Amino acid sequence: EAGVAQSPRYKIIEKRQSVAFWCNPISGHATLYWYQQILGQGPKLLIQFQNNGVVDDSQLPKDRFSAERLKGVDSTLKIQPAKLEDSAVYLCASLPRLKRPQETQYFGPGTRLLVL
């Protein structure tokens, strides 16, 4: 079974530029998560999708971050414009079914963003 795929793996941009990240979850996984992991900290949930609907985006900085999951499969996360404090690893995770706590999230390799 293929894992969660993310691209690009690394991205360097200047502040005020825009950037987009892509995630392809494990086939058949209905739930998709985007996390931000700042160096030395634990992952922080930005947004959670169930199929193509948003379940929780309470911690997404909506003035600059946006995310979509068209057709309930792939997802993109965009930052526009980027700030220095957005430098982090952006992790995508997926889950087979929404209401089965015994199942664990599967994480992708992450996209490492550096904003200069």
Added chain:
Amino acid sequence: ELKVEQNPLFLSMQEGKNYTIYCNYSTTSDRLYWYRQDPGKSLESLFVLLSNGAVKQEGRLMASLDTKARLSTLHITAAVHDLSATYFCAVGIILIQGAQKLVFGQGTRLTINP
């Protein structure tokens, strides 16, 4: 706001020794997850604990959950170098829609020296 605190944040130990990582959380939950992260890598699931008194063991690692104390522990027995990594606990929180979100601790960076 839910807080998940791990202790210690940094741990350096010798091979063959035993040690425990603690995970305290500030709200009621009976769902606790442990993950491992190697440098530059993503997160790998270790344990899922879903009830008070739950105990899971895999090799030299054993995790337990006390929901009344809002405490989970990850115990390392006779540590070996391969266990060097950062360990995260995460608390499962049920959303209104019945979905679950995870709130992670800060992580414990474990270094095991020969």
